[in-house]
Amino acid sequence: MTGELSPIDKAKFVAAKRAAELVEDGMRVGLGTGSTAAWLVRHLGDRVQDEGLRIKGVPTSTRTAQLARDAGIDVITLDEAGTLNITIDGADEFDANLNLIKGGGGALLHEKIVAAASEEVVIIADAAKEVGTLGAFPLPIEVIPFGWTTTQMLVDELLVSADVMGRRITLRMNGDKPFRTDEGNHILDLHLSRIGNPRQLAMALNQMPGVVENGLFIDLCDKVIIGYSDGRVETRDINEGTVSEEHINLVETDNLFSDI
Template identity: 45%
Template sequence: MEQTYYEKKEAGEAAVDLIHNKMVIGLGTGSTVYHTINKLGEKMKDEKLDVTCVSTSSNTTEFAKQLGIKLVALNDVQDIDLTIDGADEIDGDFRAIKGGGGALLFEKIVASSSRKVAIIVDSTKYVDTIGAYPLPVEVLPFGYKYVFERMVREGFQPNLRKMGNDPFITDSGNFILDINVSNIIDKVDTINLEKYINNIPGVIENGLFTNIVDVIYIGKKDGVEVKNREKGD
């Protein structure tokens, strides 16, 4: 646990070096991004850095505001220079599964609006092939049982995410189904799988991030490894 915390902190803080004056930054959600936001707050004070940030969740917004980080809505910026976010899993093909914190919809919109996307993870999250972690799928509460039963029929073994006895509610007011893709992730094209899931009526978005990530910061016990995606991949 202590080692994982150290690796998250190292990766999260290292990615702040990508941030420069006058940039528009997308801030992701989760325990690793917490370290990025904290370090950014320090850098803004120490270097008189002027950056504008777009948040992907209410938790990120609250923490960033505590540090005096300037936040704007996505609709108020033309585009985003850089987004820094975590992942539940990411592999060497720069495919990621995100949404363990429930912010996958806003995270994907912000990442897709960005010129560059950096993913920060500890060493346990960098895997040979994604799929061991359940894939979050955000669904409308209206008719979510249809989506659930459809997922059952197609072998995805869905689970309705809950908080206590009630369904977990995303910031956009939706439910999340966590599904199993471990048996098919290497048998199908990930882009087609992403589209297939999203085409089910009632599905808002899923946590597959394909052809979005540009650089990965991996915290390790001996430092941070940086992997850059080659152009054309």
């Protein structure tokens, strides 16, 4: 079955498998959204079934919630959990300081709230997600539907004086209708090419009327686990300043979640 996976999927698979090993019995776990986080949910579901692992999962989207229930994970709300022991999620980009762009899956608001409630945030990714400077991936911002064109205009004016390379803004669509987040909001994707000062831009965007949240995750990530198609896994811990590498066998098995 591993032979049927693309190199990127193999990289996501091993990164998620390594991250799943960080989860201990009794933990309250934030579950991210997206293709890499989906692998994590399935790995955790395997541990629940095979090892009797007992955890409470707090999903960041309705899609992840359904995946977790299907995998046998006990799902609760963040209000029920209070605080979380660990959150494991993917990212669209990360830099050397483990600053992130997230929101490609449309769940950035819930993802940031869950991350902020966690004692530890672990990001899982394939090596292609690492960049020297954030911004090649469009930066999502969640905006309320009321007056969204005015919000877009205000953001465009902000970008004139921001340290970015591009300024094109597009409304994310779902077919012929605007994409709706789980909170019923729209997403504007900012095509910036390069973000010179992510911290400053994140603060400025969140001061704009109509902007609910932005996809820049600054000082939230504690650890990144990078997967490679040959089974190598690299773990970088920004708090301890350590980098470690190991190898995870891509064992031929009939239980490799071919529906991901």
